[in-house]
Amino acid sequence: MSDPLQIKCPHCLRTNRVPASRLGERPNCGACKKPLLNGDVATLTDAAMSAFATQSDLPVLVDFWASWCGPCKTMAPEFQQAAKHWAGKVSFAKLNTEEAPQASGQYGIRSIPTLILFRGGREVARQSGAMPASQLSAWLNQHLAG
Incomplete structure (x- = not known):
């Protein structure tokens, strides 16, 4: 029997x-009782950010964005598409x-959108600027290989 993985629910943020x-x-x-792994995107708060990003056995990709940001709005459906993939x-x-x-300051967000990839509770990659789902997938493949 394999060891269980800790996975955060994208809906209620429970482990x-x-x-x-x-x-x-x-x-x-x-x-x-909602699906854990169907590609839904979690919505984080200051309080939930650290636990979600650092207490999951799956890699975690966080999109730092704002509602007034044009590139953020352009990237939103691409991010959702990548999440499903x-x-x-x-x-x-x-x-x-x-x-x-608070979370934005803690992670030193200077421009948006900014993506931060966490693995094993640590930041392993960061990318600023909007990108299509195909480029986002290539970026993930590059940083998750090995």
Whole structure:
């Protein structure tokens, strides 16, 4: 039997323990009963940011954005498309920098959109600027290889 992975629910942000061998079975959250790995994008707050990014056994990609940002709006559907493509392999989340200034400051966000990839609880890559889903997937492949 494989060790269970800790996976944050994109809906209620609760931690779920899921055996690696059952990831392909489309598990649901034990708390809210919604799907854990269907490619939904979590919405983070200042309070949830650190726990979501650092307490998951899956890599986590966070999009720092703002509602007034044109490139952020352009990238939103591309980010959602990439989230569906990477479902079960990477957790995707968005953090509105206007509503979460503490997390934005903590991670040194200077321009938006900015993507930060976390793996094993640590930042492993950062990219500023909008990009299409295909380029985002290539960027993830580059940083998750090995």
